[in-house]
Amino acid sequence: MVASLPGNQRLKFSASLSDNESVDELTREFLLESQEGLDRMERGLTELETRPGDAELLAEIFRSVHTIKGTTGFLGFGRLEALSHAGENLLGLLREGRLAATPDIVSGLLALMDRLRGILRSIEASGGEGESRRDDAAMIARLEVLQALEAPADAPADVSEPAMSAASAVPPNPVAGRTRRTAGKMPARPAAGNRQKPPRFQPRSPLPITAAEAGPSTAIAAPPCAREESDVCSASPAAAGASAPARPGNPPTPPAAETQPAAAVNTADSTLRVDVELLNRMMNLVGELVLTRNQILQATSADAGFSLLGRRLDMVTADLREAVMKARMQPVSHVFSRFPRLVRDLARGLSKQVRLELEGQETELDKSLLEAIRDPLTHAIRNAIDHGIEAPAVRRAAGKPAEGLLRLRAYHEGSHVVVEVHDDGAGMNLARIREKAVEQQLVPAQRAEQMSEREILQLIFLPGFSTAAAVTSVSGRGVGMDVVRTNVEKIGGKVDVDSRAGHGTQLRLRIPLTLAIIPALIVRSRGQNFAVPQSALMELVHLSDGESDSRMEWLENSALCRLRGRLLPLIFLDRLLQQPARDRNSPCDIAVLNADGRRYGLVVDGLADPEEIVVKPLAAVLREIGFYAGATILGNGEMALILNPGAIAQHAGVSLTSDAEEAGLAQKHVGLDDYLVVEAGGRRAALPLETVVRIERIPRSRIEMAGPHPVLRLEGALLPLDDAAAAAGAGDPEARTTVVVCRDAHRQIGMTVSQVLDVTGGRQLEEAGTGAVAAGVTLLHEQVTGIASLAGIPALETEAAR
Amino acid sequence: MSEDTIGQVQQVCSVRVGATLYGIPIAHVLEILGKPATQPVPLAPPFVGGLVHYRGEVLTAVSLRRLLAMEPASSPEDVLVFESADGPFGLFVDSVGEVLNVSAADHEPNPATLESCRQALFDGAWKMKDRLLVKLDPARLEPMRLAGAAA
Numbered sequence: 001m002v003a004s005l006p007g008n009q010r011l012k013f014s015a016s017l018s019d020n021e022s023v024d025e026l027t028r029e030f031l032l033e034s035q036e037g038l039d040r041m042e043r044g045l046t047e048l049e050t051r052p053g054d055a056e057l058l059a060e061i062f063r064s065v066h067t068i069k070g071t072t073g074f075l076g077f078g079r080l081e082a083l084s085h086a087g088e089n090l091l092g093l094l095r096e097g098r099l100a101a102t103p104d105i106v107s108g109l110l111a112l113m114d115r116l117r118g119i120l121r122s123i124e125a126s127g128g129e130g131e132s133r134r135d136d137a138a139m140i141a142r143l144e145v146l147q148a149l150e151a152p153a154d155a156p157a158d159v160s161e162p163a164m165s166a167a168s169a170v171p172p173n174p175v176a177g178r179t180r181r182t183a184g185k186m187p188a189r190p191a192a193g194n195r196q197k198p199p200r201f202q203p204r205s206p207l208p209i210t211a212a213e214a215g216p217s218t219a220i221a222a223p224p225c226a227r228e229e230s231d232v233c234s235a236s237p238a239a240a241g242a243s244a245p246a247r248p249g250n251p252p253t254p255p256a257a258e259t260q261p262a263a264a265v266n267t268a269d270s271t272l273r274v275d276v277e278l279l280n281r282m283m284n285l286v287g288e289l290v291l292t293r294n295q296i297l298q299a300t301s302a303d304a305g306f307s308l309l310g311r312r313l314d315m316v317t318a319d320l321r322e323a324v325m326k327a328r329m330q331p332v333s334h335v336f337s338r339f340p341r342l343v344r345d346l347a348r349g350l351s352k353q354v355r356l357e358l359e360g361q362e363t364e365l366d367k368s369l370l371e372a373i374r375d376p377l378t379h380a381i382r383n384a385i386d387h388g389i390e391a392p393a394v395r396r397a398a399g400k401p402a403e404g405l406l407r408l409r410a411y412h413e414g415s416h417v418v419v420e421v422h423d424d425g426a427g428m429n430l431a432r433i434r435e436k437a438v439e440q441q442l443v444p445a446q447r448a449e450q451m452s453e454r455e456i457l458q459l460i461f462l463p464g465f466s467t468a469a470a471v472t473s474v475s476g477r478g479v480g481m482d483v484v485r486t487n488v489e490k491i492g493g494k495v496d497v498d499s500r501a502g503h504g505t506q507l508r509l510r511i512p513l514t515l516a517i518i519p520a521l522i523v524r525s526r527g528q529n530f531a532v533p534q535s536a537l538m539e540l541v542h543l544s545d546g547e548s549d550s551r552m553e554w555l556e557n558s559a560l561c562r563l564r565g566r567l568l569p570l571i572f573l574d575r576l577l578q579q580p581a582r583d584r585n586s587p588c589d590i591a592v593l594n595a596d597g598r599r600y601g602l603v604v605d606g607l608a609d610p611e612e613i614v615v616k617p618l619a620a621v622l623r624e625i626g627f628y629a630g631a632t633i634l635g636n637g638e639m640a641l642i643l644n645p646g647a648i649a650q651h652a653g654v655s656l657t658s659d660a661e662e663a664g665l666a667q668k669h670v671g672l673d674d675y676l677v678v679e680a681g682g683r684r685a686a687l688p689l690e691t692v693v694r695i696e697r698i699p700r701s702r703i704e705m706a707g708p709h710p711v712l713r714l715e716g717a718l719l720p721l722d723d724a725a726a727a728a729g730a731g732d733p734e735a736r737t738t739v740v741v742c743r744d745a746h747r748q749i750g751m752t753v754s755q756v757l758d759v760t761g762g763r764q765l766e767e768a769g770t771g772a773v774a775a776g777v778t779l780l781h782e783q784v785t786g787i788a789s790l791a792g793i794p795a796l797e798t799e800a801a802r
Numbered sequence: 803m804s805e806d807t808i809g810q811v812q813q814v815c816s817v818r819v820g821a822t823l824y825g826i827p828i829a830h831v832l833e834i835l836g837k838p839a840t841q842p843v844p845l846a847p848p849f850v851g852g853l854v855h856y857r858g859e860v861l862t863a864v865s866l867r868r869l870l871a872m873e874p875a876s877s878p879e880d881v882l883v884f885e886s887a888d889g890p891f892g893l894f895v896d897s898v899g900e901v902l903n904v905s906a907a908d909h910e911p912n913p914a915t916l917e918s919c920r921q922a923l924f925d926g927a928w929k930m931k932d933r934l935l936v937k938l939d940p941a942r943l944e945p946m947r948l949a950g951a952a953a
Contacts, residue, residue, distance in 0.1 A: 528842065577844035619862035620888060621945040625845045631853055631860040639841035639853050639860060 030071050031124055032273070037064040038113055038120075039337055045106055045113070046340035052101040061109075062091045068116065079129045079136055080119050086140040087112045090147050099147070107348075108146045110341065115139055276367060279328050286321045287614035293317045294611065294635030325366070325513075332410045332419065333361035335374050339381060343406060346385045353392050353403040354385055360410035365417050369511055372491045373419065376484040380421040380507050381406065383481070388425030388505050398502065400424065413510070416493075416535070421507040428499035430456050437465060454597065455655065457497050461485040484509075489646070496597075518615060520632075522608035522640060523591060526579040529640035531613050531632055532591055532602070536645040539759060540607065541590040549585050561590060561601055564760065568592065570601045571652050573643075576627070595645035598654040602645070611635060615642060626651065675778060677760055677785065678740060678753040680724035685753075685788045686778055693741040693748060695756060700735045703752070709794055712739060712750055722751040722793045744790040751788060810906045814928075816899040816935065817882065819866045824895070825902065825928060825935040832885055834898050837878040849948050851894040854881050863892030864943050869923060884940040891945055904928045904935065922951065 044061040051057060069084035087109060093099040115136070122130040293313055300306035336358050347354040365373075389395075389404030396402050407422040430453060437459045438445045448456075459465060463482040485495045488509050499505040512518065512535070520531040521540075541563065543551050552570065553560045559570040570590065574582050582588070582605060590601040613632040622628060629644040674689035696714070703710050703721060710721040719741065739750045776787050814825035815834075833856070840852040840863070851865030863881050867874060881892040911926040925939040941947070 528844075579844055616860040618860070619891065619945055621850065621949045622843055622846055622862055624949075625843075627845065628843075631841070633855055633860065637855075638839065639855060641841070641843065641853075 329364035363410040384423040388423035424504040523604040598649035677757040679755040680753040817895040832883040835881040865894040
């Protein structure tokens, strides 16, 4: 402890000399640490209400406050010091079990925390704590009143003795003068303080100055127990823990609480704070590298010597990208951790009982995205508690438990993270939403009548929409859900709402894992490239020469296409973008898109390969057009505009697919299996869609022979092949073939095909007379088609088999 | 012009659009891209010539020909890159010529008879020995400003 003194003194001196450089650096560090400490404290306090007697929890909260108090003294922040000290006193009593954590105490401590946060903000903004010492005194008084709830009043008196001896054990030092000044600045506190317990103020006058070198905090400290004196000179929780066993008259704390700080130090040693700006720059550079890699791979694909190097570059780039992305990832608990407090305060304010359940806190998300969902989630939670969850009496009357449930759940879904906010409240009143939307002139009455259930639910996202009968302090000001949607869409996410009257509401935020790089399909329209985010892409339909006119049907000026018996509205990209019109009969591709529940087909001239693209922002003048989400540079060096499928659907007036329609679609699929229809060796064959893993296009030269069996090396693994299309490219080394990778029980196998034709539903066929289901065939497009047998492909000889 | 004190010699980058020679003080020019690949942007405001690739970013480039309501260029154009508050932007010109030394004393403001669309874009001209060199001020060519003027 003594060894750490010179350092502390230096800090103090530099603080008093206001040597700006070092103070700034120190203060920043201090602010960061304190913020984290307060976050921990907040989490702990809200948890405390459910587990009021948890010694470990109390110890952790105590440590957080104690650390702030300790550090704050060195930097000369008197207000922080006085406040945290008062909190520490109260927490000390809690920790020793002399006080029980009542809701009032927790509220008091939370209020204290807010005050501390406010001061930290002020320090961050102006470098000073700001002046409102009178309020501080009131806060300290409040905490002291709470302490007074303690039953026996004699406890503190007997511990002041060891405090004295601990303090006098340390020699006086030159900084004491500064400390005295600090002490002098605080006269308001004892005056405003609660005088019910005089022993607490007893050690005030001469003692602190002697103890000063242990940290100025002691100067104003009215130590209720001695252990604060003994460890106050160390700012780190580790030292606090280490000195703990020496605490006089202290009930033994559980060993777990003592070992924890040591572990914290270890993490601190192996981690490093990095400026987010630097990470952003790294991410940009990696994006550039990905582009260059794509270009190199394209340029060298023909050269066998380069392909190995190219592949290695590919791998390293992918790994690097992943590493940088990982560095930017943070668990959602960073955002979730604030909510227990929010929920508690809101519920108390509205006299409701709400239990918050947090799931999937470890789910990680890009830092910038995490920041971006903080506000939307806060809004959603406010809404759920204010509008969703009913008052306890109402709930009981409805046969529900008085305590409402609010569940926040985060999980991965493909390249997205889904965050769900679920409440078991009253649910949304569709009729009311419709009525309010008409009343607030957000939709014409006539249109509102025709809306499907899902469309009505979407109305809550309109700017200005509010159903609240009265404006409460929590919500009902008509800002909320539209902010949620705008913020989430800004980062490429989606918001979805589902509600059942009487059963509650569920809000789903679907957030991309990362902003910078997205998989996209490159489409061509009138000689120009456009990128369509894969996340919106459902399937692709190719209309060959002459077929395009016959498959498209016209209803006045709207084009439609029949897809598995349903009409799909079509949007022609060339017309939408006012490009020169194409010939109606020329072949085209339809990208079937689903943008926020709006399904439509985007008609384009042709398709290029899918690519992982780096999203580049567009200038404001081009963003205003609305159809573009950005631009990108493709592997071949060309540029492409990234289309925004949602904006296009909205512009063209594509309506939402109703629940009923979707349910109907699901119904129709019962009894029907989906098949991938392929052409292989001149025959049509069907592959059950659920077995298809992926489709690859490879040069035929990559197919190798292992004994008598054709195999393909794919991503370092060996894939047994059914070379059904062998005849097609035989003899031509340049020929390319399509490989459908399928799952057959536990192994993966490949099947070469000359062409992938369609995805379609097939019906079972029954044998005439017996009615037995025929195996190996299905009815597709009214044609009997053989189902390819995967089991027929011989297994590789494996070590295990030997 | 406030930045030009009398008699001071300034270096300007000369660019040609159609038959006219324009001059832009080289201090404003970040970079010159020689005949880069460009990408048109359907539905963009008319003054936007397209996108160009500039150091890993996708740059919006303004077309001087379009601003002056001239016919589109028949051959690939050069692009000058300028900095604006909104980030860098490009300017399409027919070709970039040599750097010329001009004297502030030779600078004259726009004539009152100049049509209004050019009044807004041009920043006077320098009297050269055999011809006029029209001064362009990149600040007047910023996409955001042009969009504001068009609205």
